Amino acid sequence: MTTLYDSIGTTYARSRRADPAIVQALAQELQVIPSGAYLDLACGTGNYTAALSALGGAWSAIDVSEVMLAQARGKSDKIAWTQGSADALPFPCAAFDGAICTLAVHHFPELQSPFAEVRRTLRGGSFVIFTGLAEQMRRYWLCHYFPEMMARSIEKMPSEAQIRTALQGSGFKSISVTPFFVTNALEDLFLYSGKHRPDVYLDPAIRANISSFANLASPTELEEGLEHLREDLRSGRFASIKTRYDTQVGDYAYVIARVDD
Numbered sequence: 001m002t003t004l005y006d007s008i009g010t011t012y013a014r015s016r017r018a019d020p021a022i023v024q025a026l027a028q029e030l031q032v033i034p035s036g037a038y039l040d041l042a043c044g045t046g047n048y049t050a051a052l053s054a055l056g057g058a059w060s061a062i063d064v065s066e067v068m069l070a071q072a073r074g075k076s077d078k079i080a081w082t083q084g085s086a087d088a089l090p091f092p093c094a095a096f097d098g099a100i101c102t103l104a105v106h107h108f109p110e111l112q113s114p115f116a117e118v119r120r121t122l123r124g125g126s127f128v129i130f131t132g133l134a135e136q137m138r139r140y141w142l143c144h145y146f147p148e149m150m151a152r153s154i155e156k157m158p159s160e161a162q163i164r165t166a167l168q169g170s171g172f173k174s175i176s177v178t179p180f181f182v183t184n185a186l187e188d189l190f191l192y193s194g195k196h197r198p199d200v201y202l203d204p205a206i207r208a209n210i211s212s213f214a215n216l217a218s219p220t221e222l223e224e225g226l227e228h229l230r231e232d233l234r235s236g237r238f239a240s241i242k243t244r245y246d247t248q249v250g251d252y253a254y255v256i257a258r259v260d261d
Contacts, residue, residue, distance in 0.1 A: 033097075
């Protein structure tokens with residue numbers, strides 16, 4: 001993971017930024033207050049950390065990639081940025097009133113250790129995870145054009161059941177899941193951000209900042225998939241293909257785990 005994000009992290013800011021709606025949802029679930037202390041686990045370039053910090057509280061953030069953190073540090077000098085591993089957090093027990101992890105759990109070798117570390121460092125509040133779920137990703141129309149890439153990506157992505165099991169095993173009590181549906185207003189161009197605007201995937205600068213495209217797609221599959229997509233967009237066939245993948249289970253999800261019932 002360090003090598004991957006040290007590579008794509010150099011251009012991350014071109015298409016990855018904190019989406020205002022996601023920021024508000026995270027803040028609401030955390031119930032951010034000015035006197036609170038909060039953690040961003042696997043913070044990346046700190047987009048969401050900085051946006052949430054502006055709403056209040058004392059924030060700490062940790063990531064394994066120094067390249068990502070170098071960009072993060074330039075966004076705020078009020079946040080305590082730390083390089084380190086998610087499964088060995090360098091923070092004392094009961095240090096935080098809440099924690100977040102956005103679009104990162106699929107990069108953890110396993111979930112139990114990072115979740116247990118988050119639980120150890122929380123004195124109360126919630127751990128809010130924003131992520132795709134394996135069962136949701138099977139309904140991405142990207143599976144039609146990039147089946148091998150998506151199969152590899154889905155294999156890395158935990159299911160709702162796996163996340164619930166790891167959270168429960170780490171000592172969290174009440175766990176709830178709220179689906180998130182991608183719209184054209186989405187400002188953070190992560191994997192399925194082009195659900196309704198497929199042309200975004202034709203831009204190599206955008207693909208370069210999406211880990212599945214950057215790391216899991218072979219050059220042959222990428223070339224063939226993009227050409228297939230271009231042709232379907234030209235012919236109008238894309239609309240019928242997209243309809244095949246319609247779903248009510250959401251495109252991503254907020255998983256909210258509370259320390260207390």
